[in-house]
Amino acid sequence: MTGFRTLLAKEVLRFWKVSVQTVAAPVLTALLYLVVFAQALEGRMQVYEGVQYTSFLVPGLVMMSVLQNAFANSSSSLTQSKITGNIVFVLLAPISYREFFAAYVLASMVRGLAVGVATLLFAVWFVELRLAHPLWVLAFGLLASALAGALGVVAGVVSEKIDQLAAFQNFVIMPLTFLSGVFYSLHSLPAFWRGLSHANPFFYMVDGFRYGFFGASDFAPTASLAVVAASFFVISFASLWLLRSGYRLRH
């Protein structure tokens, strides 16, 4: 257990030592989105009864930050360690592939949730926000950050260069988060795009997370949670399978 705990602590320390870049910067980005979109769209759009657009936006932005940062943590740490070669220190140690996976995913969750909580704390300063079902918020927050962390492990193991990782980030993570209903309700979309959004697991995370705040959502929260949990298991399974095979780690 000490090996696992040390790897987890090291992964948390790694981002904490550069927290201006890994925590403060994404919080600022999320708040900028909030300010700009609120200015542009407040009063022109109402998604749920009695919920202002700015309030509607906050949970989605928080979830987007959680996802992007949890993903960034495991994926960039792994890819960087592989490129610089210092991954060898972990590979030489008596740490199992399951412990390896758990340490990277948990550290990703810590970073994703740290950014999410900080964004939320800043946002409630100037945006009115309800918290109808805190347990749903917690469940979706935890599960979504774990899923993004596990996906980051896959991307980190597969990527051999920074530009490969950037491609993963720009062509997979960004579109999936932007098109997950962060900025709008799926009901406002044409049927085709609505159908397509239902195939995006990130949509269920945003929608379920939002339910925790407003008690209203596009999709039933239990069904969303089931989709997110199933996605998490599939990605974790793929990630564990990769790690067990030693793919691009133990040649």
Added chain:
Amino acid sequence: MEKHYGKGSGRLRALDGVTLSVAEGEFFGLLGPNGAGKTTLINVIAGLARADAGTASVLGADVTREYRRARQLLGVVPQELVFDPFFTVRETLRLQSGYFGIARNDAWIDEVMHHLDLTARADSNMRALSGGMKRRVLVAQALVHKPPVIVLDEPTAGVDVELRQGLWQFVKRLNRDGHTIVLTTHYLEEAESHCRRIAMLKAGRIVALETTASLLQRFPGADLEEVFLRLTGKAS
């Protein structure tokens, strides 16, 4: 043991039927030109690479089936000058101890740093160290868990004379204390003066495996460098 890289006609036989055993407490040299398979062999023993055929074990612990025990028994100083730029020397050594399951290891870390002349730089970030200093941290990292078997993959590459001598004194002391040492190096005079037994590899095969003394006797008047060239050079 067999290890291939790539497929089809471009397939490289990095290890081609290597069978080798090193006795406990031995100071053993693994020599060969670049690309002979030395590092591949070390990587298989360390679990960093997987053999396509055959097995490897450290003091009886199979490196795949009993990887935890095998890795606990083994300390590897990698050839590449790798480091984690996020941490200081002491943090690096504490983390490495933790990876090996040792939560509080400061007494031993201090001792290792003292012997490797690292104490003054304990709180320096790894980025700030010279190449030779980084090399010494790599040696220290390999020793945090007091492994009975120590593998040094070209530990003196790019290291100045003074440092090299300090390193050898320390390694010889470890060997006297009962540690098994496996060394690869391109400085053959180092192998000649330190290793009791030597294996020479060429293109993934063992071309010589005997004591240093008997290897030198085979070619009267030659030093190890000449022996090496005759056994592993293109002419042989």
